[in-house]
Amino acid sequence: EADIYQTPRYLVIGTGKKITLECSQTMGHDKMYWYQQDPGMELHLIHYSYGVNSTEKGDLSSESTVSRIRTEHFPLTLESARPSHTSQYLCASSEVFGSGYTFGSGTRLTVV
Amino acid sequence: QKEVEQDPGPLSVPEGAIVSLNCTYSNSAFQYFMWYRQYSRKGPELLMYTYSSGNKEDGRFTAQVDKSSKYISLFIRDSQPSDSATYLCAMRGGGSGNTPLVFGKGTRLSVIA
Numbered sequence: 001e002a003d004i005y006q007t008p009r010y011l012v013i014g015t016g017k018k019i020t021l022e023c024s025q026t027m028g029h030d031k032m033y034w035y036q037q038d039p040g041m042e043l044h045l046i047h048y049s050y051g052v053n054s055t056e057k058g059d060l061s062s063e064s065t066v067s068r069i070r071t072e073h074f075p076l077t078l079e080s081a082r083p084s085h086t087s088q089y090l091c092a093s094s095e096v097f098g099s100g101y102t103f104g105s106g107t108r109l110t111v112v
Numbered sequence: 113q114k115e116v117e118q119d120p121g122p123l124s125v126p127e128g129a130i131v132s133l134n135c136t137y138s139n140s141a142f143q144y145f146m147w148y149r150q151y152s153r154k155g156p157e158l159l160m161y162t163y164s165s166g167n168k169e170d171g172r173f174t175a176q177v178d179k180s181s182k183y184i185s186l187f188i189r190d191s192q193p194s195d196s197a198t199y200l201c202a203m204r205g206g207g208s209g210n211t212p213l214v215f216g217k218g219t220r221l222s223v224i225a
Contacts, residue, residue: 033212040120043156043200043215058212090155100146101213103155 003027006091006104013081013111021076021107023091032074033101035090036060043090049074081111115139118201118216127225131188135201135216138182142203142214145177147186150198150218159199160186191223 004025013019025032030051035043045058047066055066063085065077074093078085088108092101118135125131133147144163148156160175162168162184168175174187184203188195200218204211 035215040217042114042116042217045212048212092155099144100158100161101148101156103148103157105153105155 004091004093004102004104006089006107008107009105010108011110013109015082015111017081019078019081019109021078021089021091021109023074023076023104024072025074025093025102026072027093027095027102028071029093029095029102030071031094031096032068033092033094034058034064034066034074034076035092037088037090037106046089047076081109083111085109085111115214116201116203116216119219120217122220122222124222124224125191127191127193127223129191129223131191131195131221131223133186133188133199133201133219133221135184135203136182137184137203137214139203139205139214140179140182141205142182144204145175145184146202146213147173147175148200148202148215150200152197156200193223193225196222 007022033048034046037043044060046060049055049068088106090106091104094101116137147160149159150156162175165177165179172189176185198218198220201216202213204213
């Protein structure tokens with residue numbers, strides 16, 4: 001079944017740790033995105049990708065990095081987690097830019 | 113000024129009511145307009161997709177776009193408790209300007225049985 005998967009669903013981690021949030025999709029979509037979502041706030045774009053070996057920064061990218069070595073895989077890495085990173089992280093993919101996105105269920109991150 | 117404005121609510125209505133959800137935007141280049149529904153602890157799912165101005169209907173849902181007023185709406189008829197969710201509007205420009213979607217804050221809707 002075509003879908004987009006995010007792991008882990010929930011993560012509690014200490015300040016200063018390096019973490020990688022995983023995102024994989026089985027639809028063969030070229031475009032992939034990472035958004036941060038806080039309660040009552042807009043989805044903020046962190047990073048996006050046109051395709052393999054192509055990544056771009058969004059509004060909130062300065063403290064994280066991404067890679068796109070395979071079409072189906074788009075991991076997000078925080079080099080040094082801080083309490084301000086506590087949020088929900090949503091991964092999405094689309095066939096073309098701006099068309100309907102398919103979202104994963106999200107990773108809820110808590111940094112203590 | 114934010115590109116997309118959406119009242120976060122919460123909005124509470126009785127079962128069977130007609131619900132009206134709205135967004136305004138400032139970027140006249142926006143051409144594609146979408147509504148997403150997000151249940152608690154889930155990712156958003158695409159509900160309606162419209163291009164440029166006009167109406168689109170799908171079952172109990174109707175999306176309207178008024179580009180002259182930079183205003184979009186989602187109407188839900190005969191609302192059900194299962195419609196209780198957060199509804200996010202999203203939009204982007206057209207043409208070759210391939211840019212990601214810009215989202216509103218979302219409106220939290222509760223339909224009371």
